[in-house]
Amino acid sequence: MADAEESLLRNHSNEIFPTRPRTRSLYQPLAQFTLPAEKHYQQQYSDIYFLRLAKLKPTVEQNAAEAWDGLQIAGEVVRRVERVLEVRQGELCWVAGTVYVDSPLKPNVLEDISKDHWISAPPPREKYVSSDGAHHIMLEDESGRLRLVGASLASELLVTGCIVAVMGTEDANGDFEVVDIRLPELAPQPRRWERDHLNRSPAGQGKKKKNRPNSGGADGSGGKVAIVSGLGISGDEAGDLAVDLLMEYLLGEATCSTQQEAAARITRLIIAGDAVAESSPLAAREELVNEKKATRKYGYDSSAYNAAPTAHLDSLLETLLPSMPVTLIPGANDPVNVSLPQQPIHPAMLPHSRAYAAPTASTTPQNVSKAGSDARDWSFDSGTNPWEGDVGGWRMLGTGGQPIDDIYKYVTEEVDRLEVMEHILRWRCCAPTAPDTLWCYPYQDDDPFVISECPHVYFVGNQPRFQTTLLHHNATRGSKSTPSDQGSNDQGTEDEDIDRAAAADRDDSSDQTVRLIAVPRFKETGQLVLLDLDTLEVELVQFDVVQ
Numbered sequence: 001m002a003d004a005e006e007s008l009l010r011n012h013s014n015e016i017f018p019t020r021p022r023t024r025s026l027y028q029p030l031a032q033f034t035l036p037a038e039k040h041y042q043q044q045y046s047d048i049y050f051l052r053l054a055k056l057k058p059t060v061e062q063n064a065a066e067a068w069d070g071l072q073i074a075g076e077v078v079r080r081v082e083r084v085l086e087v088r089q090g091e092l093c094w095v096a097g098t099v100y101v102d103s104p105l106k107p108n109v110l111e112d113i114s115k116d117h118w119i120s121a122p123p124p125r126e127k128y129v130s131s132d133g134a135h136h137i138m139l140e141d142e143s144g145r146l147r148l149v150g151a152s153l154a155s156e157l158l159v160t161g162c163i164v165a166v167m168g169t170e171d172a173n174g175d176f177e178v179v180d181i182r183l184p185e186l187a188p189q190p191r192r193w194e195r196d197h198l199n200r201s202p203a204g205q206g207k208k209k210k211n212r213p214n215s216g217g218a219d220g221s222g223g224k225v226a227i228v229s230g231l232g233i234s235g236d237e238a239g240d241l242a243v244d245l246l247m248e249y250l251l252g253e254a255t256c257s258t259q260q261e262a263a264a265r266i267t268r269l270i271i272a273g274d275a276v277a278e279s280s281p282l283a284a285r286e287e288l289v290n291e292k293k294a295t296r297k298y299g300y301d302s303s304a305y306n307a308a309p310t311a312h313l314d315s316l317l318e319t320l321l322p323s324m325p326v327t328l329i330p331g332a333n334d335p336v337n338v339s340l341p342q343q344p345i346h347p348a349m350l351p352h353s354r355a356y357a358a359p360t361a362s363t364t365p366q367n368v369s370k371a372g373s374d375a376r377d378w379s380f381d382s383g384t385n386p387w388e389g390d391v392g393g394w395r396m397l398g399t400g401g402q403p404i405d406d407i408y409k410y411v412t413e414e415v416d417r418l419e420v421m422e423h424i425l426r427w428r429c430c431a432p433t434a435p436d437t438l439w440c441y442p443y444q445d446d447d448p449f450v451i452s453e454c455p456h457v458y459f460v461g462n463q464p465r466f467q468t469t470l471l472h473h474n475a476t477r478g479s480k481s482t483p484s485d486q487g488s489n490d491q492g493t494e495d496e497d498i499d500r501a502a503a504a505d506r507d508d509s510s511d512q513t514v515r516l517i518a519v520p521r522f523k524e525t526g527q528l529v530l531l532d533l534d535t536l537e538v539e540l541v542q543f544d545v546v547q
Helices: 046-068 109-115 151-155 194-200 241-251 257-264 285-290 308-320 365-372 402-410 417-427 500-504
Strands: 027-029 093-102 136-140 145-149 163-170 176-182 224-228 266-272 326-329 380-382 387-391 394-399 457-463 467-474 478-483 511-520 527-532 538-542
Touching (some): 046 093, 151 176, 224 511, 241 308, 266 394, 266 457, 402 417, 417 457, 417 511
Parallel strands (some): 224 266, 326 380, 394 457
Antiparallel strands (some): 027 387, 136 145, 224 527, 527 538
């Protein structure tokens, strides 16, 4: 008989393994992009442009006046013109308005309707502008339009819907020869914890307190935020293997003790669009007419709708939520409305994970206060696209990627995605091309896409590759980008070892620092982005599946 020490049979170990509590961070989402319960689509979309111009015109005119007031060119003083149609030929002046790019390649809904009965729907265009210069750039306001020309336009990224001020003179052809351009530039940036301090201050006082000190991780200090995009869950177990590896990493089930400690510092997971795979294309009208009605089961046609992707997404969230909070931002392929702002995924599609959702607006104050003390408070936040909120005291703004992809169709050369993100902040509009080439809700009273407060972190999902940079802006010196290594997680030293957190907390409102992050599609790259809530440094985690 074998010795007891050599036997493979062992008693159960009584060793107690230490538990690693997950670091928590304060989380306050904003309802900036929530649509009303009763939606109306009878009104005109042009009102959005007038609302946008009314909000941003005073700002861009102030920037233009500071740059051009008293300026003389060839002995002629530059003067301000109130409206576009008041520009006179040969006079040096400047005027503010809305940019409109006129291109024959842009989609035309009237042409689509007229051709609907003759040909199939054309594929979406990769570019709205052509290299032969067939497109024209206009400046318009409530009075009319003015065509812009000049060499300075080639060095400035302009798309439909952005508010700018141009300085120049009108030529003999009636075109405005542009000499210089001014943008609204970055909006005022709140200090870290500013909104939290205002909410905690007594009513009527609204005092700004000093920056919150470290509190041992209770407010997110020492923690990180994980951002992933384009999971593309299809319901196929073989295709979703990388997603399973991601889940095990976040839960600390597939790593060593050191990595488990690092995973415990992740305070929240943000899914930035396209959590499920793209659905099947809609059938043509002729196919729908000739198709026989199939037998329905449980309220839907199983041959036309596949519930496996949403069921697997619900299972993934149900597994993660007991351990870590999750923010779900919809994207172009998710089962929500197509037009911006996309509303949260309906809770009926996530029957298991919706139990971890925050209280609704109809919840009584007693239930809200009770839920606020619960550990599941804000564990699952099914948000809108675009999404805005405070995480660990930092103001964050994120989208599923549609505005960036649409703006990219307005440029002919290979423009960097981070450059487009920087211009969005300088335009103070997170979706400038809506509603011209990007579908959106026809607002009548306000344009929520206008950025009233500059975020500390701006991330965009579903991008071709990972990129990140720090955008430094000073009201007197302008903007400056400090790119890091955009192809790896080795960030290095940025901006002469400047302390990013201290720079964003600075009392001087003229100095602003914004972390820009282009989040890649996880389905194609297998990459997860980690954002440090102390320093705003970014780390990249790679997941590979051997075929």
